[in-house]
Amino acid sequence: MKPPLASDHTPVRTWLRRVIVAALVLIGIGGSYAYYLYSRPHRDVVATAAEEAVDAADLVNAFLTDEAGANARYLDAEGESKVLAVSGTVARVETDLNGQPVVLLLNDAMKAGVRCTFDPATAADATGLVAGQQVTLKGVIRAGAAYDADLEFYEHAVLEKCSIVQL
Numbered sequence: 001m002k003p004p005l006a007s008d009h010t011p012v013r014t015w016l017r018r019v020i021v022a023a024l025v026l027i028g029i030g031g032s033y034a035y036y037l038y039s040r041p042h043r044d045v046v047a048t049a050a051e052e053a054v055d056a057a058d059l060v061n062a063f064l065t066d067e068a069g070a071n072a073r074y075l076d077a078e079g080e081s082k083v084l085a086v087s088g089t090v091a092r093v094e095t096d097l098n099g100q101p102v103v104l105l106l107n108d109a110m111k112a113g114v115r116c117t118f119d120p121a122t123a124a125d126a127t128g129l130v131a132g133q134q135v136t137l138k139g140v141i142r143a144g145a146a147y148d149a150d151l152e153f154y155e156h157a158v159l160e161k162c163s164i165v166q167l
Contacts, residue, residue: 043080043140045083045138045139045140045161045162045163046119046121046122046138046161046163048083049083050083050084050085050138050165051082051083051084052074052082052084052085053084053085053086053087053136054084054085054086054087055086055087055088056086056087056088056089056105056106056107056110056113056114057088057107057109057110059074059084059086059114059141059145059157060110060111060112060113060114060145060156060157062074062144063144063145063146063157064111064112064145064146064147064154067144067146070144071144074141074144075141080140081140081141081142082140082141083138083139083140084138084139084140084141084159085136085137085138085165086105086114086116086136086137086138086139086159087134087135087136087137087166088105088106088107088113088114088134088135089105089106089107089132089133089134089135090103090104090105090129090130090131090132090133090134090135091104091105091106091107091113091131092104092131093126093127093129093130093131096117100117100118100119100120100123101118101123101126101127101129102115102116102117102118103115103116103118103126103129103135103137103162104116104156105135105137106156111145111147111154112145112146112147112154112155112156112157113145113156113157114145114156114157114158114159115156115157115158115159116137116139116159116162117139117158117159117160117161117162118161118162118163119161119162122161122162122163122164125163125164126162126164129164135164135166136164136165136166137159137162137163137164137165138162138163138164138165139159139160139161139162139163140159140160140161141157141158141159141160142158142159142160143155143157143158144157145157
């Protein structure tokens with residue numbers, strides 16, 4: 001048997017081999033975690049009971065007056081939105097770029113409203129809504145109402161994955 005060459009055991013090659021193995025291990029761990037996040041089930045908002053009921057005007061005012069306090073109230077410990085039942089007056093029903101209905105809850109006393117987007121599974125329910133109708137919608141909040149000082153414009157709060165709770 002031939003003795004190993006001196007160049008096979010240099011400190012640089014040993015160090016390089018360890019770095020490559022460590023990088024492969026980290027890539028494997030990162031890929032496994034990404035697959036875990038990708039394959040875990042999505043939250044079914046329609047089947048989940050509302051954690052809190054709130055009036056649309058109160059929701060908007062909470063974000064306009066104290067955004068940090070509203071986030072603490074309407075988000076859970078991981079930063080995910082609680083499932084909210086939001087009541088208000090339908091100002092209009094529009095269609096988004098995906099062809100899904102978007103209901104705006106807004107009345108004359110509010111500076112901004114609540115835009116409620118529907119999933120394809122619940123979209124048919126929203127087509128029967130008309131302006132002036134009182135409704136309670138359940139969904140998760142994605143953006144709070146805000147005021148853009150540069151444009152002097154109020155931005156609506158956004159509620160996603162909505163379904164009709166009560167007409």
